[in-house]
Amino acid sequence: MKREGPIALLMISGVLYIVSVMLASPVMEPVAATLDDWYKIVVGFINLVGIISLTQVNGRAVLRKSSGWFYNALLIVVLYGYIILGLVGGVGNVAFTRIYDNILTPILMTIFSTLTFWIGSAAYRAFRAKNLDAAILLVAGIVVMIGRVTLGSAISPAIPKAAEWILNFPTVAGMRAIEMGAAIGGIVLALRMITGLERSFMSND
């Protein structure tokens, strides 16, 4: 019974939104804009839920002195410290921007850069010419990897051209097929939700 209210709300708002996006009606257009505003407000407030969850999980670990509790404590200090710094001094204050530029940015760049190593190990494992399909994938992968960097044109001008061709034709065709399939899948999922056929994401609470 508790699900029927949310499902009815979902149906009404879903239909209203689709109609307001598709129909050029001065009556309907503000509906979409209002729903958009509501979503923004909800998203804005819901960040608090994330902070509460972080505090709960890490606070509990500190109180129980779980293994590595020092890091949980550090996380809480940094979380609230940076929020307070931003609220008090604004996003333009020197301490706030220095922490961002000199601590967060290099850390994030470093984590992102580790991808090059992961790509190396994943490519080594995955690119095996086990059959004809895999062999074609292997050759195409090597041509694109070499052809998209300066080394490719240094070896032969044909390599970058081959890489461009692979990216512009077979890849685009494959990507479009996947995108189209996913878009249709998304539409059907939305229809299932709007018609109340899909409800497993809803709580009974």
Added chain:
Amino acid sequence: MEVSIFTKLDSLDRRWIFAFQALVFCIVILNPVGLALNVGDQVRTAFEAIESLPEGSIVWFATDYQAANAAELEPAAIAIFKHCMQKNLRVISGSTWPEGGAMMSRLINYVAPEFPDKEYGVDYLNLGYRPGGQVWLQQLTDDLPAAVGGIDHFGDPISAYPIMEGLEVIQDVAMIIGIHVGTPGTPEYIRVITDPHNVPMITVLPAVSVAVTMPYLASGQLVSIVASLRGGAEYELISGFSGTAMTGMDSQSFMNLTIVIFVILGNIGFFYNKYKEGSSGGGGDNV
């Protein structure tokens, strides 16, 4: 039983790969080879599109990325920003990503010292991040000052800035430079702004996003894609603004080569083991 080196090639410990990659990177970054770089069609198109904009036009920088992507995308963004300043264009940025405002501040810090005559609020402006993603983009098409709440990244009122003159909705901008790494990104801009309102867009992308964005280029929904560090290096070359991308080109080439070598070694090991299994009747345990 002694294990052949070819057998081992099929299942190398990943740490060997990591170690070789790190070694190659260090060697090449310290001793650049200076491989020749040519400006490709995409970057040339992007350069010419910006070159053709009339003086005073507004260019919207969609800084929809985060610090992690800075090393890959900033060189292109900086070179394009400098090109805009050189052409006396007005640059205004806004972002659907929480770190977008900070990213634009970084770009300004790189570009401003080279153009001491250019002023914040007159020649460039950082509107920062606003929540709502695609919804916010939609609102920019209805009333831009209202969508940003009338203030910039630092909380100062934008009505005081001369750069805002003539900018009521985002369709008033002459060009969008989308520095995009995910969602919201290029498809959202195309869906909400560039396609319905015929605003041209150049997109600066990480290498991994190029293949999925190519269909938009093929369909004419994008002016050009400036791809990754290589795109940045090409833009530096064509615009004459030297930066960090050129120096990264050699290391990128040799890192890719290292991966290719390991892939080939893996396949040698794979075929060797397959051959041995075949010659021993398929029942051997060679690994």
Added chain:
Amino acid sequence: MIKEGMLLTFILEVLMGIALLVLVSRARAGKKIPVIHEIAGLTALQEAVGRATEMGTPIMFVPGKGDLADAQTYAALPVLDYVAKSCAEYDTRIIVPTGVAVVHPVADAVTRQAFQAAGKGDSYRETDVRFINEQNWAWAAGITGIMEREKVAAQILFGAFWAESLFLAESGNRAGAMQIAGTASTSQIPFFVAACDYTLIGQEIFAASAYLNPEPSTTGGLVVQDWGKMLGLALVILGAILATFGNNTLAEFMLK
């Protein structure tokens, strides 16, 4: 009136909506509807739960980095529901690290409800559905840390992913976890294919819920999805033939 450029979308959505309702009512009435094929990655979900149960270590379910405006998130939540129910039945821990604040309470509710539905409401640990960070690299690093500390037996990655996909999948591979991934984020599919044991590609994730709960009413949705795809394919072929002969009627109709 219908907005410019929306006519075809409107017609397609109406047609698909009608087809969905007709097929569902036929299925409910016990009439025959087309048969659907299996997706290996989905049947492997039980294997993942079984593995975790045998090893006595948790399962990690990562619901992607999409928010509630992303259809992929809605595709992931029913899979979370299914996996959480299986975990509850076998008394296996499930850890759900969220990276989008707005998704967190929904993932929490789905997991809690799954445990309650399995009659194991008391076994639900609310700190196992934990918000890590909105910043995707911090989120990915946090997940990797949990994976190493908790020695997870299996990692299920479902939903929208970006550059962190390979980081997560390779970390899972290094930790020796069985991995099942599903995403419609096209740029990340190759990474999952390379690093995971099973990968659901594109539209397969939107069909997951119906496969996992094979009631006649949900199967109808899958059939409509396939019909929609066939219609799209027919339009592509027709458009290509017409354009080859210089006829732009279809392209112009699509822009109406």
